[in-house]
Structure formats: structure tokens, C-alpha cells
Amino acid sequence: MPISIIPKPMKLEKGTGYFELNKNTKINNDALQEMYGFLNVLLKNTSGYELELGKSENNVIHFTAYFDKEKSHESYVLEVTESSINIQSGGPAGAFYAIQTLRQMLPADFEKANSGIETWRIPCVKIEDSPRFSYRGMHLDVGRHFFPVDFIKKYIDILALFKMNRFHWHLTEDQGWRLEVPDYPKLTEVSAWRKETVVGHNNDKPQKMDGERYGGYYRQNEIKAIVQYAQERFITVIPEIEMPGHSQAVLAAYPEFGCVDKTYEVATTWGVKEDVFCPKEETFKFLEDVLTEVMDLFPSKYIHIGGDECPKKQWEESQLCQDLMKREGLKDEHELQSWFIRRIEQFLNANGRKLIGWDEILEGGLAPDATVMSWRGVQGGIEAAKQGHDVIMTPTSHCYLDYYQSRNSNEPLAIGGYLPLEKVYSYDPVPQELTPEQAKHILGVQGNVWTEYIKTPEYCEYMAFPRGIAIAENGWTANEQKDYDDFADRLADQLQRLDVMNVNYAKHIFDVDYEIAPAEGGGIALGLSTRSEDCQVVFTEQVEDNPRALNPLKNNPVIIKEPTRIQASTVCEPLGVNNILELFLNVNKASGKSIEWATPPHKNYNLGGKMALVNSISASDDRFNDGEWLAWNGEDFEATIDLGEVIDVERFETRFYNANGPWIYLPKSVEIAISEDGNDFKKVGEYADFENVEERTKAVNLPINAKARYLKVQATRYGIIPADRPGGGNEAWLFVDELMVF
Ligand code: TNX
Numbered sequence: 194m195p196i197s198i199i200p201k202p203m204k205l206e207k208g209t210g211y212f213e214l215n216k217n218t219k220i221n222n223d224a225l226q227e228m229y230g231f232l233n234v235l236l237k238n239t240s241g242y243e244l245e246l247g248k249s250e251n252n253v254i255h256f257t258a259y260f261d262k263e264k265s266h267e268s269y270v271l272e273v274t275e276s277s278i279n280i281q282s283g284g285p286a287g288a289f290y291a292i293q294t295l296r297q298m299l300p301a302d303f304e305k306a307n308s309g310i311e312t313w314r315i316p317c318v319k320i321e322d323s324p325r326f327s328y329r330g331m332h333l334d335v336g337r338h339f340f341p342v343d344f345i346k347k348y349i350d351i352l353a354l355f356k357m358n359r360f361h362w363h364l365t366e367d368q369g370w371r372l373e374v375p376d377y378p379k380l381t382e383v384s385a386w387r388k389e390t391v392v393g394h395n396n397d398k399p400q401k402m403d404g405e406r407y408g409g410y411y412r413q414n415e416i417k418a419i420v421q422y423a424q425e426r427f428i429t430v431i432p433e434i435e436m437p438g439h440s441q442a443v444l445a446a447y448p449e450f451g452c453v454d455k456t457y458e459v460a461t462t463w464g465v466k467e468d469v470f471c472p473k474e475e476t477f478k479f480l481e482d483v484l485t486e487v488m489d490l491f492p493s494k495y496i497h498i499g500g501d502e503c504p505k506k507q508w509e510e511s512q513l514c515q516d517l518m519k520r521e522g523l524k525d526e527h528e529l530q531s532w533f534i535r536r537i538e539q540f541l542n543a544n545g546r547k548l549i550g551w552d553e554i555l556e557g558g559l560a561p562d563a564t565v566m567s568w569r570g571v572q573g574g575i576e577a578a579k580q581g582h583d584v585i586m587t588p589t590s591h592c593y594l595d596y597y598q599s600r601n602s603n604e605p606l607a608i609g610g611y612l613p614l615e616k617v618y619s620y621d622p623v624p625q626e627l628t629p630e631q632a633k634h635i636l637g638v639q640g641n642v643w644t645e646y647i648k649t650p651e652y653c654e655y656m657a658f659p660r661g662i663a664i665a666e667n668g669w670t671a672n673e674q675k676d677y678d679d680f681a682d683r684l685a686d687q688l689q690r691l692d693v694m695n696v697n698y699a700k701h702i703f704d705v706d707y708e709i710a711p712a713e714g715g716g717i718a719l720g721l722s723t724r725s726e727d728c729q730v731v732f733t734e735q736v737e738d739n740p741r742a743l744n745p746l747k748n749n750p751v752i753i754k755e756p757t758r759i760q761a762s763t764v765c766e767p768l769g770v771n772n773i774l775e776l777f778l779n780v781n782k783a784s785g786k787s788i789e790w791a792t793p794p795h796k797n798y799n800l801g802g803k804m805a806l807v808n809s810i811s812a813s814d815d816r817f818n819d820g821e822w823l824a825w826n827g828e829d830f831e832a833t834i835d836l837g838e839v840i841d842v843e844r845f846e847t848r849f850y851n852a853n854g855p856w857i858y859l860p861k862s863v864e865i866a867i868s869e870d871g872n873d874f875k876k877v878g879e880y881a882d883f884e885n886v887e888e889r890t891k892a893v894n895l896p897i898n899a900k901a902r903y904l905k906v907q908a909t910r911y912g913i914i915p916a917d918r919p920g921g922g923n924e925a926w927l928f929v930d931e932l933m934v935f
Contacts, residue, residue, distance in 0.1 A: 269283070328585055338647060357668065527557030570590065785807060789835075805820060826927070833906075848892045849893070910927045
């Protein structure tokens with residue numbers, strides 16, 4: 194078994210030979226370390242025996258006294274020789290992590306219950322290890338979909354194997370409340386159940402409902418069992434109770450905590466809801482009662498109170514809120530939200546706990562001691578750290594594991610976006626803008642698993658892993674030590690362990706990847722590859738309606754000169770056929786031609802570079818993050834295509850993305866001008882009818898019918914978003930697809 198430890202340890206020296214662990218191996222625990230027991234839990238499960246305490250020269254595992262205080266309590270040194278294993282650590286957590294490292298050096302069968310194997314070989318090695326960050330977390334939303342206790346334990350098992358130490362449990366949502374609180378029985382009788390759920394994507398029109406009652410909740414004894422289970426694995430469970438937004442399910446049971454006199458129901462569709470808590474005394478009494486219960490159940494120092502996505506409409510229209518703002522001297526509803534959060538913070542602090550909230554808690558002023566979870570990008574985190582607050586980084590761009598992880602056509606429905614494993618892995622949680630002093634406030638990193646579209650444990654595993662494992666390494670391993678190819682190799686080994694643990698992880702590391710370059714004599718050259726040596730690329734092209742079977746790829750790159758549909762996949766030993774990549778290459782006169790742009794795209798949406806605009810691939814309909822969409826923010830779009838020679842041009846075509854939720858707006862107008870020499874441009878077309886477009890993408894098609902070598906495309910940005918639309922007050926994003934010339 195190769196040594197393939199994840200997260201990658203700080204220092205690893207390979208030895209020769211191996212230690213043989215068997216029934217007669219003794220544990221020497223003179224130093225009275227607490228952790229040797231976990232090794233016995235694993236051994237008992239697979240081999241049916243436990244190691245006994247005892248002294249011995251050979252065949253012995255020593256747990257020695259903790260390091261002195263300077264080192265992290267999570268650090269450890271593990272030395273495996275042919276005659277002994279020595280484990281020294283900074284504390285019980287470090288010893289636990291040494292055991293996880295040992296475990297990862299054992300064959301995958303070690304995870305099998307009753308494997309029938311009694312003797313295990315561990316390669317000789319010396320490892321010194323310590324985490325980069327103290328907070329290494331994974332989140333799970335059980336509000337949108339409910340996940341059973343056994344699954345939560347399995348999730349925790351996987352986190353522990355990769356040395357993560359926080360489980361952020363998102364327990365309440367508009368669509369369901371999941372925590373038993375005896376004093377408020379309607380939370381579990383009413384708020385935990387919705388009458389039906391939207392089918393397909395929330396943006397589909399018309400929306401279809403499934404008509405099926407859905408819900409569930411965790412009993413207090415189940416919660417206690419999970420907290421304890423996690424604790425035994427050095428994972429702190431951080432509960433989240435959402436306020437003041439995402440609280441519609443509570444209002445369905447207790448409408449008196451809302452600002453509007455109406456009948457509320459538990460939400461049945463996804464998205465941001467206007468029904469939010471009203472800052473009344475009754476509401477605070479309720480929240481404090483609930484938080485008291487939460488503090489009894491969860492020993493975590495941190496309590497997460499949400500704070501994200503709270504529309505202010507009902508507060509603006511509520512007399513009570515307006516009076517309260519006047520009385521407290523609050524200048525707007527954002528300050529009212531801050532006042533709300535501060536009041537909750539005081540309550541938590543008075544009970545010896547600390548508050549965490551999503552980055553919206555910065556708006557209107559941060560509560561004095563609050564820790565910020567930066568999700569809408571990294572800016573919130575930067576700002577909070579500059580103000581001297583602790584921060585956990587979890588930006589959508591790198592940590593949202595509910596986004597698509599591949600461009601394959603057979604990918605199950607997800608919320609949108611595009612976040613492949615490699616991009617997750619590339620993340621460095623410390624923003625470059627911070628000074629070393631400010632950077633100390635970055636406590637760590639977390640992967641978020643929002644479950645609007647994740648209905649089953651199997652699909653949850655598929656979305657969470659292996660991307661969550663990349664997050665584990667981002668949280669543990671120093672930046673200079675990280676290397677994606679090396680990670681992928683180690684991962685391929687550890688995935689065998691997850692197979693035995695019956696984890697339905699996604700297998701995209703074996704997928705086909707594509708690269709497009711201009712082909713000589715026109716058209717494009719499509720290069721297909723796979724990173725695994727155990728896989729072979731298979732491929733078919735289909736011109737018009739003429740499909741063929743997937744066959745081994747012979748000529749790479751494939752030269753494509755006319756509109757073509759292609760499918761590609763991999764056949765792997767022993768994994769079988771993988772996911773299918775399907776591309777429509779709409780080869781046109783601009784394919785592979787050179788372009789210049791007036792200003793480059795925003796760095797977050799420039800994965801594909803200039804080629805993404807002329808590679809013939811239309812961007813996806815619902816993943817604005819797919820690398821094929823390029824985006825500008827605060828700048829107009831201007832690009833000039835050079836067709837190489839003066840030719841007949843009939844028309845120009847492109848598309849723009851339209852999703853106001855994430856602040857993406859259509860342009861105000863598009864103009865096209867042509868030239869034969871690149872100096873004298875003549876305007877030949879314009880389009881400006883972008884009002885009231887409901888579709889997710891808008892195609893613009895402009896007739897030209899002239900001779901030209903150069904085409905200049907200009908799109909004037911939407912500009913500042915009006916206050917009453919999503920992202921109000923900010924610059925809108927402009928997303929541009931393929932520039933096509935026919
Ligand atoms: C935003 S992240 C939300 C969630 C959604 C998620 C979907 C955050 C604090 N709020 O309510 O589930 O996007 O990606």
C-alpha cells in the first residue's frame with residue numbers, strides 16, 4: 194500500500210520495512226494517554242480483537258507523554274519502525290489524528306467489518322504533523338431535506354478520517370425546523386413539516402409541486418447521541434438557529450413572532466423568503482428559550498445564529514419596527530438587524546458562549562465579539578478581519594459543495610454554479626489583502642452542503658465528497674506543500690477506503706477533460722485527456738442526427754470544422770465507464786480566431802480566458818460558473834474579433850446570462866461594428882430590448898450581410914442595481930457567452 198495520507202502531513206520520511214500489527218501487539222500506555230481506545234474500536238470492528246496493555250521490547254505501540262504546551266494540541270509525531278510504533282502528541286486530539294494517519298496507511302480492508310484479517314502491515318515511516326488552521330469544518334443543511342441520525346454519524350466518521358474538527362449543523366430553515374424543543378411543541382408538530390415540495394429546479398417555469406407532505410426532526414436524545422459521537426472523534430458540533438431571516442417555518446407555527454398579521458405556512462419552494470422574525474419582546478423571549486435549550490444540548494463554545502438573507506420589506510412596513518428604530522436611534526433596517534444580532538450576542542455571551550453569523554451581520558455594524566462566516570465571497574471576511582474579528586472562510590466561489598462539480602451532461606440536478614474538485618483544492622483561505630497580524634483572525638475554512646436539491650444521503654455523499662476532502666487538506670496543509678496532482682494520486686488511493694465504507698463519492702477525478710485550440714486551416718482542435726493512467730478516453734462525434742458508439746480515441750486532438758456534437762467518457766480499470774461529457778461545438782467563422790478585449794473579465798470568472806469566447810462551445814444554461822461564461826463587473830464589455838482576412842459575414846450572435854438572485858443582469862444595449870482594416874469601424878447593428886426578459890439566458894442575433902475582417906462587439910452594462918432588486922446599490926454583473934460569426 195503506498196503512503197497516501199490526506200491531509201498531507203507537514204513532514205514525512207519514509208523508512209524501509211514494516212511493522213506487523215497482530216493479536217499479540219501490546220499497547221504501552223505508561224503516560225496514561227486517553228486515546229489508545231479508538232485504535233481498539235477500529236481493530237475490534239475489522240479483526241475482532243482488541244490490543245492489551247502491557248510492556249514489551251518488540252511488537253508494541255507506545256503512547257508517550259504530551260508535548261510541552263507550545264505545540265498545538267492537535268499536533269503529533271508518529272514513528273513506525275519494524276519493532277514499535279511511537280505516538281507523541283500535543284493532546285488527545287493529536288493522538289486521535291495519529292491514529293487516523295495509521296489508519297490511512299493500512300489497506301482499505303481495514304474498514305471492513307469482520308474482514309477476517311488478523312495481521313496488518315504498516316510501512317515504516319516518521320511523520321511530524323500539525324494543522325495550519327484550528328477550524329476545519331463541514332456544514333450540512335438538514336432544513337431543506339432531512340437526513341437520518343445514522344447518516345449524520347457516517348458523515349461525522351468521514352470528517353474525522355480526514356482530521357476535520359467542526360460539524361456545522363444547519364438545523365432550521367424556511368422549509369423545516371429540525372430540533373425538538375419541549376416548551377414549544379408546535380415547532381415539531383407544525384414547523385417540521387411542509388405540505389409539499391417544488392419538483393425540479395426552483396427556477397423552472399411553471400413551478401410544479403409534488404403534493405407530498407415532507408419533514409422530520411431530531412429528538413433531544415438523538416441530538417445528544419450525535420454530539421457525543423462527534424466529541425469522541427474530536428469534532429465539535431456547531432448548531433445553527435437561523436434568525437431573523439430563514440424563519441418562515443417557525444412563523445407557520447407561531448405567527449405572533451412575525452411582523453405581519455397573516456397565515457404563514459412552512460415554505461414549499463426554495464429561495465429567499467420575505468417572512469422573517471419581528472424584533473418584538475415575544476420573539477426575543479422565544480429565541481432565548483430556544484437558545485437556552487440549544488446551549489444545554491450543544492457544549493460548543495460557538496453558536497451560529499444565521500443572520501443571512503433577511504429581506505427588510507416587512508420591517509420597513511411595520512410600525513413596531515419603525516418605532517423601535519426611532520427609539521433606539523437606528524438609521525435604517527440594516528442597523529435594526531445589527532441591533533437584533535447584538536441583543537442575541539449579549540444573551541449568548543452572558544451564558545459563556547460566542548456568536549457566529551453569516552457575513553450579512555457586518556451590514557449595519559458588527560456585534561462586538563462576533564465571528565463572521567464569509568460566504569458571499571471573501572470581502573466580508575477581509576473586512577471582519579480588518580476590524581479585528583475572527584473569521585471562517587466559506588466563499589461560494591470555492592466552498593459551495595451544492596454547486597455542479599462537472600460539465601458532464603448526465604450530472605444530477607444541482608442548484609447551479611460550477612465548482613470542480615481542482616478549484617476547491619486551489620483555495621487558500623487567507624486573502625492576500627491581509628497583513629500577517631490580520632491574517633491571524635482567519636480561523637479556518639469550511640465546506641457548505643446546502644440541500645435544496647440534495648434529497649438523499651447517497652446524493653449528499655456524492656456532492657460532499659471528495660470535494661470536502663479537498664477542503665480538509667486546505668484546512669490542514671500549508672500552502673507550499675499543496676499540489677493538485679499529488680493530491681489526486683493520494684485521493685485515488687483513499688477513495689478505495691471510502692468504497693469499503695460504502696460512501697457514494699463522486700468519481701470525477703477520472704473524467705475526460707477537454708482543451709480547445711485553433712486548428713490550422715480553420716475550425717478547432719479538441720484535445721481530450723484523463724488524468725488517470727488506469728483509464729482510457731472513449732469518444733464519438735455526431736454530425737447532425739448520426740450517433741455512433743463510444744470508441745477508443747485514436748487521433749488526439751480531434752479536428753472539427755463544422756457544427757458537431759461530441760460525447761466522450763473514460764473506461765477505467767476496475768471502475769468501469771464514467772460520466773459522459775457532451776459538447777455541442779458550434780463551429781463558426783469566429784472559431785479559434787484571435788480576439789482582443791478592452792478590459793479583461795473579472796478574475797473570478799475568467800477560467801476559460803479569451804479562448805472561451807471563440808472556442809465554439811456555448812456556455813451552459815444554468816451554470817454561470819462553468820468557465821465558458823466570462824463576466825465583467827463595473828465595466829462595459831468590448832471585444833474585437835479578427836477573422837484573419839476580409840470575408841462575407843452574414844450575422845453575429847451571442848448570449849447574456851440573466852439571474853438577478855446572484856446580481857447578474859442583462860446589458861442595457863449591444864452594438865456591433867465592422868471594419869476591413871481594423872481602424873475604420875462602421876456600426877452595423879444594435880439591440881437594446883432587454884427589459885422584462887424572464888429567461889435565464891438571452892440570445893442576441895444581429896444581421897450584418899457585408900464584407901469584414903474585424904467585428905467590434907460592445908455591450909453596455911446594466912450599471913448600479915436599483916434598491917428594490919437583488920443586489921440593490923451594487924454594480925450588476927455582466928456575463929457574456931460565445932461570440933459567433935456566421
Ligand atoms: C445561500 S449561504 C444561502 C442558503 C442557500 C444557498 C444555496 C447562505 C448563508 N445562504 O440559504 O441554501 O445560498 O447555495
